[in-house]
Amino acid sequence: MGNGFAAVVDPAKVQTICDRLGSRQIDALLRKWLRRLPHPFTVADRATGYRYEISILQAEFSLTQMLDKPVTGRIFFEQVIPDNLDLGRADHVGLIFNRRIHKGRKLHTPGRFRTRIITTGLTPSLHVDYKHTTIKQYHKEGRALRTETTINNPGDFNLRKGLTNLTALREVGFTANRRLLNIEHIRHDPAAGHAAFTAVTAPARPQRAARRRVVLRRHPRPRPARRAAGIPAAPQQVHQRRPTHPPDPVPRPEPGRPHENR
Secondary structure, eight states: OTTSGGGOSOHHHHHHHHHTOOHHHHHHHHHHHHTTSOOSOOHHHHHHTOOOOOBOSOEEEEEEEEOSOHHHHHHHHHHHHHHTTTTTSHHHHHHHHTOOOOBSSSSBOOSOOOEEEEEETTEEEEEEEETTEEEEEEEETTTEEEEEEEESOGGGGTOOSBGGGHHHHHHHHHHHHHHHHHHOOOSSOHHHHHHHHHHHHSOOOOOOOOOOOOOOOOOOOOOOHHHHTTOOOOOOOOOOOOOSSOOOOOOOOOTTSOOOOO
């Protein structure tokens, strides 16, 4: 991802190189720079046994699973969050970290058992706490599912802070990541449902029509439907001719005499 591991040609070889990193390699790097940098211990002090040692204050172990499509990972993780809000329960936390949780008054496991959903921008993350250790899961850069365990106190797993305990802490962290994935569940496969919904609603791919030769021909003028059906034509309207002479005028009554109706 951000360190360029996703672009390598041989991922198995890169994993082999990463597995070589251990307490001996880290201690050798420290001794190299202590020989060059000034520090208060003299040669006589180092011969007596006074020297710097590395302590593990925080160790992070992550598992990154690449996804085929960004939309698949987003749909999957959005379904994981509401279906696994009970991961912070004491019984589930005990399964994830392989630890026995005590709830008695005298012997009680410290810490808050809870599930937290933290949203940074548009990317939510799922957090489960055990004492000073936190395991979280989120959608990494829209391309992968990232599960990582951060151990802030090796004493949570009965280990000391010396660098020699790095191998044991590594086993705890990677095992917790795998256990979280085994415990998580979803009610249905959202990726399959999204694929089926897309197949139904997406527009069909246009197909190229076969080329055909079009020949234009002159057809005879069609007869009216009334004639073709044998229906007699509608009778023509008869117009009355105007008279050549105007009609006789109506006689008017003489002045002073009332008009009599006969």
